[in-house]
Amino acid sequence: MKKQNVSEAVIRRLPRYFRHLTELNQAGVVRISSSALGKSMGLTASQIRQDLSCFGEFGQQGYGYNINKLLHEIGNILGMQAGHTAVLLGAGTLGRALIENFDFEWSGFHLMAAFDVRPEMLNQTVAGVPVLHIDQLEGYLKEHPASVGILTVPKSVAGAMADRLAEAGVKGIWNFTNIELNPKNEDVFVENVHFSDSLQTLSYMISEDV
Amino acid sequence: MKKQNVSEAVIRRLPRYFRHLTELNQAGVVRISSSALGKSMGLTASQIRQDLSCFGEFGQQGYGYNINKLLHEIGNILGMQAGHTAVLLGAGTLGRALIENFDFEWSGFHLMAAFDVRPEMLNQTVAGVPVLHIDQLEGYLKEHPASVGILTVPKSVAGAMADRLAEAGVKGIWNFTNIELNPKNEDVFVENVHFSDSLQTLSYMISEDV
DNA sequence: TAGATTGTTAATCGATTAACAATC
DNA sequence: TAGATTGTTAATCGATTAACAATC
Numbered sequence: 082m083k084k085q086n087v088s089e090a091v092i093r094r095l096p097r098y099f100r101h102l103t104e105l106n107q108a109g110v111v112r113i114s115s116s117a118l119g120k121s122m123g124l125t126a127s128q129i130r131q132d133l134s135c136f137g138e139f140g141q142q143g144y145g146y147n148i149n150k151l152l153h154e155i156g157n158i159l160g161m162q163a164g165h166t167a168v169l170l171g172a173g174t175l176g177r178a179l180i181e182n183f184d185f186e187w188s189g190f191h192l193m194a195a196f197d198v199r200p201e202m203l204n205q206t207v208a209g210v211p212v213l214h215i216d217q218l219e220g221y222l223k224e225h226p227a228s229v230g231i232l233t234v235p236k237s238v239a240g241a242m243a244d245r246l247a248e249a250g251v252k253g254i255w256n257f258t259n260i261e262l263n264p265k266n267e268d269v270f271v272e273n274v275h276f277s278d279s280l281q282t283l284s285y286m287i288s289e290d291v
Numbered sequence: 292m293k294k295q296n297v298s299e300a301v302i303r304r305l306p307r308y309f310r311h312l313t314e315l316n317q318a319g320v321v322r323i324s325s326s327a328l329g330k331s332m333g334l335t336a337s338q339i340r341q342d343l344s345c346f347g348e349f350g351q352q353g354y355g356y357n358i359n360k361l362l363h364e365i366g367n368i369l370g371m372q373a374g375h376t377a378v379l380l381g382a383g384t385l386g387r388a389l390i391e392n393f394d395f396e397w398s399g400f401h402l403m404a405a406f407d408v409r410p411e412m413l414n415q416t417v418a419g420v421p422v423l424h425i426d427q428l429e430g431y432l433k434e435h436p437a438s439v440g441i442l443t444v445p446k447s448v449a450g451a452m453a454d455r456l457a458e459a460g461v462k463g464i465w466n467f468t469n470i471e472l473n474p475k476n477e478d479v480f481v482e483n484v485h486f487s488d489s490l491q492t493l494s495y496m497i498s499e500d501v
Numbered sequence: 502t503a504g505a506t507t508g509t510t511a512a513t514c515g516a517t518t519a520a521c522a523a524t525c
Numbered sequence: 526t527a528g529a530t531t532g533t534t535a536a537t538c539g540a541t542t543a544a545c546a547a548t549c
Contacts (some may be wrong), residue, residue: 100485337542519535
């Protein structure tokens, strides 16, 4: 399904398409044209058609796009049917907030386990997810390979944990620590969620010109 | 300090410059050239010089950039000296994780208060931040104007809360709910932190071509 | 001074938008 | 059929990179 040479700009719009189409689908809308979708998303019809044409021909002249079909296609492109799995490192407040509130399944992921070092966290479950000692990480991953490791650990250990995850064979790291990670294994893709970058951008946007 | 016509691409690189320069500063580095900085950040020297030249002349021929000075300048551009304030709506696990772990001051913000509806959350403090009832929001903001409202509420009330914040005069909304917000007041800037978009992008990146 | 490095102008590259033949 | 709308090619726009005179 995926094609070569798709720019990152296009890729990062796909989840947004997916979200919008999901909402339309839930509202009972069956079909939509690129111009109507563009209008509701603040994009041009051209851009939407260009984006989708990177991956195939999902529409029909004179009709537009069937929302159910398009949702299914975009889901496939994003890898939601790939059966991805995840482990989470650092069961502090942020880690537990993700475990308890984030809908991993909706994004096509199964969160298998969390890891921490603090004795009071261990051998319990959070929202059904077992919390194990970090010493067990490599053993656990040998038994249960993970597609992705989620980093919600303190800054000071982020680099070391990223290296251990990469060494243990994860394909991606979802990084919530405020650090630039460069795992030794270059095949591992790092996706950053830098809260401070986001807030500082907002700060710029609301600040007066000087 | 801020100039007109600076592209969003440039703006979103500024926090990353700020982070890198902070690390270099802490490591005791005093000056750096655009080519050395570019090498350590994976950017071209040209791009760095172009980016910075949108805002002024911060370097010196033959020398490069003084890191302290540049940090100060970028901080100013981002509005970190503007005395921004914030309130947080929704003191659930994610809201409390932000209150407890996120360093608002480092990004130039003062988090004044949190709001919730659940009786068991009220009239306590989390990491020194008071939790008030949402009914008190407008009264509180009249006394203590906030630059930004942080949304960590359930999806179902996100739109309504965004409208109340906009109506009460915030300049920006930091949106952690998985919804596209369009506050009626168009002067309010919305900055989204869409966890699922981020994870789905990662999913794409680690998925096999089909 | 000579070497290094800036800020800026020009060239290139890539992404977005417009146009339109194909066709449902 | 006639109207609507696609997928794609061409045109435009904007962002990145390269080059270089100015100068510390």
